[in-house]
Amino acid sequence: MTLTQLDLTALLDALPQDAVITDPDRMASYLLDRANAPDGGTPAAVVRATCTEDVQAAVRFAVANGLKVVTRGAGSGLSGGATALEGCLMVSTERMREIDIDPRTRTVRVQPGLMNAEVKAEVAKEGLWYPPDPSSYEICSIGGNVATNAGGLCCVKYGVTTDYVLGLTVVLADGTAVTLGGPRIKDKAGLPLVKLFVGSEGTLGIVTEAVLKLLPAQRTPCTMVATFGKLDNATDAVAEIQRGLRPSMLEFMDKACINAVEDLTKMGLDREAEALLVIQSDESTAAAVEELATIEAICQKHHATEVFTTEDPEEGEAFVTARRMAIPAVEAKGSLLLEDVGVPLPQLSALVDGIAAIAANRQVEIAVVAHAGDGNTHPLIVFDPSDADHAARAQQAYGEVMSLAIELGGTITGEHGVGRLKKPWLGAQLGDDAMALNQRIKDALDPTGIFNPGTMFEG
Template identity: 50%
Template structure:
């Protein structure tokens, strides 16, 4: 964008927004160029806007439409697919000033929130009313609800309680032309018209800017019983996962391979078994007799699958310590070198094959891959660790990343389970959706954003 067009953009935005909402400082713009996906392309934005209300978001989009300037919505910047990466000369629209919990209805069991509020703050507000907001991505302490909605984020508890979209009753969104739409409502179910709420959830800001969400809350579950099992091979751990899911419904079922466990242990010295090929973490939050029976059943399955060690704990502090080990997986691997984080999912019955394929790719490409993830729903995060200063290592890492995605597709899986398509996975989308699916996506995009101004270059 030329200097004159950029200056015109600044003038128009300053005319409709308060002074503090329009930021042109080069250092601040640089810090808002990208999310956590360092491999995904990012441009330098022409301006950062920080609206504090739906009406201010409307004003921004009306200016963008009039001047034909692209707009990229941004939350806390914790994304992992380049979905919030800026477009050269465009507008980055930060929603972090819209960060209030507007209402918690204890009897109706819902909360109304703005997109910039953190997941942790929603959990806290729900807990004050004796309720629980279930979606819990690993970034729950620092990721925004808007970002969770944009990617349909999952988390450790999604195996039993579903992903973010399963907890959304209704939305308010601003379309590209500045008009406002409301979808869904406050009822626990509705069949009135098309499922527009689910259309916006996971659309990564390409169809509209979400400015308010009504979220489903639940009763707080009883204290959980936690199980830890060690396995001699990744495939035996994968078999245990498929057998557990065929016989019971844990509230959490997570896997960490040897490379991940060793990285976590080097990072935090938690006394983990660094010799086993894989550790499984499982939980039952059914409580009482049913919880004990579920945990015993999972332990028996692990032993039958060849686990070398199985232990259970009803101690809440001990269970949380084990959960912390899992949550440290990605930060610990980052300490080992540059990382390229994948996010693939396969049908539960194909988990052993996916794990075997990842091992083969690590060997043939001569790269370190730490695999962890939400085994209970087939969503794994193979993380490639390499030396960013070694050009050959970078090439091998990228090849391994692509081959993991291809392996997941070959097993009937998905290119992304919860991180979103963004820019990083966009080249693979047609391989999953097919030509017909891509055509339908583009038709929906054209209907809601005919000028293609909302997060261009992402998803479709």
């Protein structure tokens, strides 16, 4: 359907002024997420919703006019799950920014358009903490976090987004808005439908409100940085640490990441190291010192070349910031194909070694940064998009890394979502029966397939 054929009157009438964008120049910033999926298009209109009712109106208009609906948070997605499709209705949640903290129930009610960092900052004013912390926390929306079941650095101890979602309001494929769960820590009434929507990547409905569980403020963590001359030594240390301890952070950078970060920061990272771990303990000070001493002993046993520990929060934060900068630092070297593969922890060495082999074979650079304690890695495939052969080899490597993860009993995505980019590999991981079960749920909730076609499911 082209714009000239589509009568937007009913949509414009149902929504606040300025909620509907059709100007191609203004729509340009709504077309892609950070994955830059190649198969997108131009939407019929972008709806900048302000409330649940706006989203309902948008969905009803889409149903009445046979349009597909793609939901967009902050557009920071890394798997193409918020890619505009030709002639679709794009629902942006960027203006849905209300927040209501209830310290008595230790919960917060949020609209989806707030940034993760904004939610953290607001609840911190009440001495509370929302743990999930994607590296992109300053530029990713809480709605997108819910849609992808986002993870982050503290997840190794504190879990992922779904562990903090107590309630949701969701607009369904017929425009109904349903409220599920609420500010109750334990609630077993009915099927666990809240959990079903967390991580559904906009394919089952549109989340317009969420009730999130909060924790008391985290203790100031102590930080350790350890470097290794061999990759396997680092991954072996990670496995042994996780065998019996609970650090609040256990992150990994390989040599390429270390050097990319050092190029930007000049903070004195060891450019010769093959691997660097950033580890934190948020136990009470005495216990944290003890925990890090145990971890140091494990690192030494696995031939760490240097181990540095600090109780100074600013010094510690500098290393965490360095870790958070790894992806943008590598991105500065060229275009990226960004992976999110995870494996059971004992396979971490095999995964990292296998990635190096793929890189050598395809003659592409693959830098690896990882939430190592979770076995969740982000191989970053660097390529020059103007070199067709290079780009093609990068694309081949992209698939081979996912296939390797599957072979090792792992997953093609730990926290970014399947989106459009990883969909071709989903069946190989899940198998036919689980794929059929996914489709059955999709068909039950979105029988005409209006929500985000091509993401996770066939379009």
